[in-house]
Amino acid sequence: MLRKRFFTSRPLVALLALLVVWWLLLPTLGSFLKLTFFEFQAPLWTVPSYVKDLGEYWMLTKHSPVDLVEAGRDLARLNAAYELKLQEYSTLSDELQRLESILSLSSNARFRYEIARVSRRDQSSWWQQIIIRKGRLHGIREGAAVVYGGGVAGRVREVYQYSAVIELISSATFRIAAHLEGDMRPATYRGGRNLSFHPAIGSVTNVQSDILIASDAPLRLVTSRLGGVFPDGLTIGWVDYLDPGSDGLFQSGQVRLDTRLLELREVAVLIPLEEERKL
Amino acid sequence: MNPNHRLLIVIGINLLLAALVSQVNTAFSGWAVHFTVDALFLLVPGLYLGMVRGLLAAAVAGLAMDALLPLPFGAATAFYLAAFALILRSRHRLRRENWKHLVMAALALNFTYMTYLSFFFGGLPDRSSIYWSRLITDLILSEFVVFACACWYVDLQLTLLHQLGANLGAELRDF
Numbered sequence: 001m002l003r004k005r006f007f008t009s010r011p012l013v014a015l016l017a018l019l020v021v022w023w024l025l026l027p028t029l030g031s032f033l034k035l036t037f038f039e040f041q042a043p044l045w046t047v048p049s050y051v052k053d054l055g056e057y058w059m060l061t062k063h064s065p066v067d068l069v070e071a072g073r074d075l076a077r078l079n080a081a082y083e084l085k086l087q088e089y090s091t092l093s094d095e096l097q098r099l100e101s102i103l104s105l106s107s108n109a110r111f112r113y114e115i116a117r118v119s120r121r122d123q124s125s126w127w128q129q130i131i132i133r134k135g136r137l138h139g140i141r142e143g144a145a146v147v148y149g150g151g152v153a154g155r156v157r158e159v160y161q162y163s164a165v166i167e168l169i170s171s172a173t174f175r176i177a178a179h180l181e182g183d184m185r186p187a188t189y190r191g192g193r194n195l196s197f198h199p200a201i202g203s204v205t206n207v208q209s210d211i212l213i214a215s216d217a218p219l220r221l222v223t224s225r226l227g228g229v230f231p232d233g234l235t236i237g238w239v240d241y242l243d244p245g246s247d248g249l250f251q252s253g254q255v256r257l258d259t260r261l262l263e264l265r266e267v268a269v270l271i272p273l274e275e276e277r278k279l
Numbered sequence: 280m281n282p283n284h285r286l287l288i289v290i291g292i293n294l295l296l297a298a299l300v301s302q303v304n305t306a307f308s309g310w311a312v313h314f315t316v317d318a319l320f321l322l323v324p325g326l327y328l329g330m331v332r333g334l335l336a337a338a339v340a341g342l343a344m345d346a347l348l349p350l351p352f353g354a355a356t357a358f359y360l361a362a363f364a365l366i367l368r369s370r371h372r373l374r375r376e377n378w379k380h381l382v383m384a385a386l387a388l389n390f391t392y393m394t395y396l397s398f399f400f401g402g403l404p405d406r407s408s409i410y411w412s413r414l415i416t417d418l419i420l421s422e423f424v425v426f427a428c429a430c431w432y433v434d435l436q437l438t439l440l441h442q443l444g445a446n447l448g449a450e451l452r453d454f
Contacts, residue, residue: 030352037346044298045305121305124313125413126400127349157349167349193409196311196416263309 042163046133049119111270114138118264128171130264135162145270150258151235153267170200170257177227178236181220189236200262202255207242209251221255285445286332292436293320293340315421318388323436325366326375337363350399358395362388378430385429386422393418
């Protein structure tokens with residue numbers, strides 16, 4: 001009886017087996033192979049990156065003592081200026097906390113900066129990504145914001161033990177909530193297509209129709225807290241002009257990104273302190 | 280020489296080439312150009328190795344590429360295996376000692392691979408003239424690199440295999 005029932009339901013069993021393989025085994029096998037092959041190859045680009053750093057270090061040691069004294073003097077001046085800024089920042093931070101407690105506002109997310117060297121830049125016509133020499137062991141998590149001296153660099157897409165893949169803001173699949181400096185109404189930033197031998201660009205959409213840009217005064221596009229990952233006010237790029245949209249309600253335009261974006265050598269990953277405390 | 284060691288040598292040299300290409304792409308990233316030379320990984324496995332070892336070499340190279348690409352995992356491996364099967368099928372028509380045949384096969388494979396990737400990224404928005412201009416520039420530069428390196432790279436692998444005592448003639452006879 002049981003045998004007969006099994007044979008009659010054989011197509012169903014086959015279907016179930018196929019679904020199990022398709023939904024469970026294939027993704028598991030795929031992620032296992034991806035992880036294994038990535039970690040296996042990682043030294044191939046991490047080691048040259050360390051060798052390059054060592055070469056640069058040796059090159060720097062060849063500088064004359066006069067150059068080093070001058071560089072030390074310049075750095076001391078900069079440090080003094082930064083110390084003053086830090087004091088100012090500390091006072092403003094205390095003031096902000098006091099106001100938040102008076103008004104019973106939820107406090108802004110606070111971050112720790114994890115500095116990481118770039119070991120590989122991979123910027124094709126389809127994707128724009130970099131690989132950094134820090135990963136899960138350093139507290140980096142998927143989706144974390146990545147910044148550099150020129151503003152926003154991108155977002156962490158994949159994290160491995162000692163390295164992480166970052167999708168750059170110039171990538172066509174990158175999207176983020178933004179706003180123009182001095183106007184808190186949200187807009188949308190999207191990575192663009194990048195012409196060979198030219199700096200990277202992006203585009204901004206959903207800009208309110210009453211915003212005007214003078215030809216000699218481009219507006220700075222900055223991150224918005226609405227995105228959730230990035231703190232407010234980090235530079236994305238500069239908008240030189242805006243075109244009216246087809247609906248007549250919003251404008252759109254091209255965003256000029258920093259020229260340093262395509263040659264990043266060091267970035268900082270923003271790790272939310274709240275999240276870290278929970279872990 | 281143990282036949283499996285030939286496979287390891289081919290895989291090892293392919294990984295070294297991948298590392299070298301990544302260094303070149305890193306160095307040229309400031310100019311917004313990107314070289315894709317994946318056809319080179321398939322020449323020796325397709326033209327000089329037996330079916331099983333060639334298939335394994337192509338699969339390992341494909342999986343290594345897949346680990347880095349923002350594509351559904353297995354997309355590069357599927358192409359590598361299909362390309363390997365195609366080379367294997369047309370192996371008797373190709374004169375691998377003739378550099379023109381070798382270079383033509385490499386150029387055609389590389390062109391097909393880049394077209395295949397374009398198909399995967401076909402759904403992306405903003406497919407403006409900039410997109411096509413960038414794609415064609417990358418394609419021309421990549422094809423130029425493949426043209427310049429295909430014979431040298433195959434020679435390098437064959438010389439290394441020969442120096443280490445591999446008998447490729449026997450491998451092909453077995454096949």
